[in-house]
Amino acid sequence: MKTDELITMLVDSPRPPSRAAVASRLGLGFAISLAAALLLLMLLPGAAAGLMTRVTMPAFWAKLALPLTMTPAAVCVTSRLSQPGVRVGRAWVALALxxxxxxxxxxxxxxxxxxxxxxxxxLGHTWRTCSLNIVLLSMPALGALLWAMRGLAPTRPQLAGAATGLLAGAIGASAYCLRCPEMNVPFWAAWYLLGMAAPALLGSLLGPRMMHW
Known part of the structure; x- marks a missing residue:
């Protein structure tokens, strides 16, 4: 190979995305995801019933804290997995905590x-539909975030897909909190986590197909 050809190949080869590119693309995907989840929530029957009463209960805010604290940690994990050579590090702890x-x-x-x-x-009163509703609200977010990740440079697509799906699940669960009447911690631990785990599993399956570059 001639020197000029080598230089041309190096110049034209793919480059890792900059931090600004990662923030811009994931930020757009996140904004679309949140808007889509809230819009879809409004289409569910009884979405606004009892909301004003629920927001006055401390248990409501404790429930909402679960997906809300997972969301920034999942954003951090996802953004790091979107860049080659960047370690996730303690962000896993923040997500698991x-x-x-x-x-x-x-x-x-x-x-x-x-x-x-x-x-x-x-079981509460809505165990049959809780996880399914979270998954439903997560699907637009999963599509938008996978699109965002596809334009970046994840080198571990299966793991990146799982993190993307978990972020989508956290967004869906945050939206569903506005509708969910359940206030018992064991209910959230069972059905909220199951509802967020399903998009993570789906994301891990779709990641290798959608994130190759």
Whole structure:
């Protein structure tokens, strides 16, 4: 290979995205995701019923804290996985911490509860639809965020896809909190985490197909 050809190949070869490019593309994907989730929430029957009453309850804000604290951690993990050679590091801990805390709180609630009410604490009144609704609200976000990641440079597409799906799930769960009437921690630990895990699994399957570059 001649020197001129080598120089041309190096100049024309793909380059890692800049931080500004990552922030811009993921920021746009996040904005589209949140808007789509809230719009889709409005189309669900009974979306606004009892909302004003729920927001006055401390348990509502504790429930909302689960996906809201997972969202920035998932953004951090996703953005780092979108760039080659960038370590995720402690961002994994920040992502796992809210999950561990809600699971621990659920176990404590179940431990002190009477045996006959433990099933009700886990199942609540909407266990059949809760996770499904979170997944439904997450699907537009998953599509928008996978599109955003596709334009970047993830070198571990399966892991990046899982992180992208988890971020989509956290956005969907945050939106669903506005509608969900359940206020028991064991319910959130079971069905909210299941609803967020499903898009993460789907993202891990789609990542290798959609993020190759």
């Amino acid at each position: 809210p999950v561990g805390m809600v699971c621990l709180a659920a176990l404590l609630v179940l431990a002190v509860a009477a045996p006959e009410v433990r099933g009700e604490l886990i």
